[in-house]
Amino acid sequence: MSEVERRALFGRAKGKKLRAHQSELMGSLLPRLEVGLEALRQGSLFEPGRELWLEIGFGGGEHLLARAAENPDVGFIGCEPFVNGVAKLLAGVEAAGLENIRVRMDDATALIESAPDAAFSKIYLLYPDPWPKRRQQKRRFVSEANVVALARALKPGGELRFATDIDDYAGWTLRRLLASPLFVWQAETAEDWRTPWQGWAPTRYEAKARAAGRGSAYLTFRRR
Numbered sequence: 001m002s003e004v005e006r007r008a009l010f011g012r013a014k015g016k017k018l019r020a021h022q023s024e025l026m027g028s029l030l031p032r033l034e035v036g037l038e039a040l041r042q043g044s045l046f047e048p049g050r051e052l053w054l055e056i057g058f059g060g061g062e063h064l065l066a067r068a069a070e071n072p073d074v075g076f077i078g079c080e081p082f083v084n085g086v087a088k089l090l091a092g093v094e095a096a097g098l099e100n101i102r103v104r105m106d107d108a109t110a111l112i113e114s115a116p117d118a119a120f121s122k123i124y125l126l127y128p129d130p131w132p133k134r135r136q137q138k139r140r141f142v143s144e145a146n147v148v149a150l151a152r153a154l155k156p157g158g159e160l161r162f163a164t165d166i167d168d169y170a171g172w173t174l175r176r177l178l179a180s181p182l183f184v185w186q187a188e189t190a191e192d193w194r195t196p197w198q199g200w201a202p203t204r205y206e207a208k209a210r211a212a213g214r215g216s217a218y219l220t221f222r223r224r
């Protein structure tokens, strides 16, 4: 992928200059935690038998850090192409002394493609870039192709958890997932998709949405 295509896809891969300690962590901690695609293929990122959960586009890592602290027996992979987000996550991993997070600083597509079948028990896709304009919508992470790729990487009975503050993206995602024979939407009442998951850790993006007066949809899909 060319740099121009990368920027178009991710919006921006680099923003504010990193603080000195964040830069240091990018050189020291990231290489220790970085997910190599071959290690992912081989299932050797954690000891055998550990459940794996994935968060795609973790932003500043607030949710990933909270989930990892709460579930020390689960192995977490966070995937985020934005360097400032990765640096922030690393600072959080260091501060909390977490041993169960691995990081991939890239587009999640290659990571999902490289994962063995049924690798993950849960996949979180929280507030993916909404690409609101009609001509941009083809860039949305939820596409027919990615629905199939996510299903392959999830265990039967595993969950895809999706949150958005953009009504149109909630509808877009529901249409694609309801049309897929690979997933079952878990909501029974409106309360189910209006209420965050148990132990929810609000993300930075969610805080911005609330400040702007927007609510959220929390959609849970079970892999058949």
Ligand SMILES: C[S@@+](CC[C@H](N)C(=O)[O-])C[C@H]1O[C@@H](n2cnc3c(N)ncnc32)[C@H](O)[C@@H]1O
Residues within 6 Å of the ligand: 009, 010, 056, 057, 058, 059, 060, 079, 080, 081, 082, 085, 106, 107, 108, 109, 126, 127, 128, 129, 130, 141, 203, 204, 205, 206
């Ligand atoms: C709107 S932000 C939300 C961040 C975070 N989940 C939150 O709720 O605060 C979307 C994030 O997805 C990341 N992203 C965009 N495209 C991606 C892709 N193809 N793979 C992984 N992450 C991606 C962006 O860099 C950005 O950090």
